[in-house]
Amino acid sequence: DGGITQSPKYLFRKEGQNVTLSCEQNLNHDAMYWYRQDPGQGLRLIYYSQIVNDFQKGDIAEGYSVSREKKESFPLTVTSAQKNPTAFYLCASSVGGALSTDTQYFGPGTRLTVL
Amino acid sequence: GNSVTQMEGPVTLSEEAFLTINCTYTATGYPSLFWYVQYPGEGLQLLLKATKADDKGSNKGFEATYRKETTSFHLEKGSVQVSDSAVYLCALSEKGGGADGLTFGKGTHLIIQP
Numbered sequence: 320d321g322g323i324t325q326s327p328k329y330l331f332r333k334e335g336q337n338v339t340l341s342c343e344q345n346l347n348h349d350a351m352y353w354y355r356q357d358p359g360q361g362l363r364l365i366y367y368s369q370i371v372n373d374f375q376k377g378d379i380a381e382g383y384s385v386s387r388e389k390k391e392s393f394p395l396t397v398t399s400a401q402k403n404p405t406a407f408y409l410c411a412s413s414v415g416g417a418l419s420t421d422t423q424y425f426g427p428g429t430r431l432t433v434l
Numbered sequence: 435g436n437s438v439t440q441m442e443g444p445v446t447l448s449e450e451a452f453l454t455i456n457c458t459y460t461a462t463g464y465p466s467l468f469w470y471v472q473y474p475g476e477g478l479q480l481l482l483k484a485t486k487a488d489d490k491g492s493n494k495g496f497e498a499t500y501r502k503e504t505t506s507f508h509l510e511k512g513s514v515q516v517s518d519s520a521v522y523l524c525a526l527s528e529k530g531g532g533a534d535g536l537t538f539g540k541g542t543h544l545i546i547q548p
Binding site: 323325352354359360361362363364367377378409411421422423424425426427428430 | 442466468470475476477478479480483523525527535536538539540541
């Protein structure tokens, strides 16, 4: 089955620790995205990548970092600089390309709780 | 900048009732419009989409029509079921490729009572 996987589903970390969230897709999509979801605020874009070895900041990139070394993988690191990291994190991918009317497909999400 | 406004819930209906969830948007160009559904503790599933004015997206009994004149994309269903209980999110993508990410509304929590 093709799809997007995120692991783990639940993650607990102590304050001040960096943590990396995994996102893998086998849809052969070029573009990948990270969103953060908080109650009552909808989803907000953290980072996105249109192609391997390239990525761009979204609306709320401060305190986060990403890498895109492989087409199928787009890990997100939540650093200790992120002031309020507890949230539900969603990864998505799309075919990509500036001229297509893309649909984004989402993974199941990782709920991060910082204690 | 772009924005999406949708009615906030929770919206509580009885089974077989008619559903409307309002969604309006602000964009500088010609966006594509989407409705996603999110079940508790899960990621988002695409419900339907429309890419140009007057297009109607439909899936699983849900419909939404892209209205450029009113900048709206309201979600409707004629007869809801308990299994439709979920959070519904309206979103837009202004650039054709969606490469800059989607802009989401805050989501509407729908509760269907038997």
